Amino acid sequence: MLKITNLRKSYRGGGCALDGLSLDIGAGMFGLLGPNGAGKSTLMRILASLQLPDSGDISFDNINILDNPLALRRRLGYLPQSFGAYPYIGCRALLFHMARLKGLPENRATASQIDRLINLTNLEAHVSRPVTTFSGGMRQRFGIAQALLGDPSLLILDEPTAGLDPEERLRLYNLLSMLSSDRVVLLSTHIVDDVEQLCRQVAIMIAGRIVTQGPTETLVAEL
Numbered sequence: 198m199l200k201i202t203n204l205r206k207s208y209r210g211g212g213c214a215l216d217g218l219s220l221d222i223g224a225g226m227f228g229l230l231g232p233n234g235a236g237k238s239t240l241m242r243i244l245a246s247l248q249l250p251d252s253g254d255i256s257f258d259n260i261n262i263l264d265n266p267l268a269l270r271r272r273l274g275y276l277p278q279s280f281g282a283y284p285y286i287g288c289r290a291l292l293f294h295m296a297r298l299k300g301l302p303e304n305r306a307t308a309s310q311i312d313r314l315i316n317l318t319n320l321e322a323h324v325s326r327p328v329t330t331f332s333g334g335m336r337q338r339f340g341i342a343q344a345l346l347g348d349p350s351l352l353i354l355d356e357p358t359a360g361l362d363p364e365e366r367l368r369l370y371n372l373l374s375m376l377s378s379d380r381v382v383l384l385s386t387h388i389v390d391d392v393e394q395l396c397r398q399v400a401i402m403i404a405g406r407i408v409t410q411g412p413t414e415t416l417v418a419e420l
């Protein structure tokens with residue numbers, strides 16, 4: 198469903214972040230495992246249409262993402278590695294704002310979807326608090342809630358467990374394992390345990406390339 202072909206990206210003055218990366222993935226949670234600097238965030242920003250590659254192709258359900266970024270806007274959920282937190286607005290109100298930006302209608306269905314997401318991410322007790330006052334784990338759970346707005350069929354999660362303590366990490370594993378397995382989820386991480394807990398398939402990325410790809414059981418055993 199998500200097909201990435203020969204993607205290249207170099208930063209001015211920097212090195213090569215993506216060096217002819219190709220990847221073909223179907224429904225379910227797919228792990229992108231690689232050390233810092235491998236190019237994971239670059240790939241994810243490009244998938245979220247926040248950045249353009251130098252060359253290559255990306256299609257999702259046969260729609261070319263690079264040519265039609267807006268076609269995917271409502272079908273895409275993205276959790277960036279760190280997102281600007283908004284100091285003056287409660288997290289529930291922020292979800293309404295983000296829903297509007299995503300083009301969701303301002304109606305009862307959207308309001309009840311937001312309530313469901315708040316429940317799912319266990320933020321009921323904190324709806325009026327700005328995200329800036331949240332702990333790391335709460336922020337990541339909020340990040341998942343906003344990524345799920347509109348029930349996207351492609352979900353891009355950039356290092357969702359980064360900086361979490363073991364207890365919050367477990368909470369996030371529980372939350373993520375509840376997500377429907379009929380959407381495409383791409384989860385990047387440098388932590389092997391994340392992949393073992395969450396992903397059936399994994400690709401290992403080093404220096405802008407996929408070096409190997411396969412079922413987590415087989416691949417992680419070889420590490």
Ligand code: ADP
Pocket residue numbers: 208209211212213214231232233234235236237238239240
């Ligand atoms: P990862 O997410 O796997 O840590 P990144 O995509 O952040 O990898 O980075 C890949 C490479 O691109 C690194 O060498 C990094 O230093 C470089 N890089 C990332 N962003 C920029 C930028 N805005 N300007 C210059 N170099 C960058």
Ligand code: ADP
Pocket residue numbers: 286287288289290293303304308324325326
């Ligand atoms: P707070 O407790 O921080 O005031 P609320 O949950 O009451 O946050 O919501 C704040 C804002 O979110 C409201 O001003 C409104 O714009 C929007 N909002 C809340 N509920 C709804 C709803 N059911 N439909 C549309 N917008 C809503």
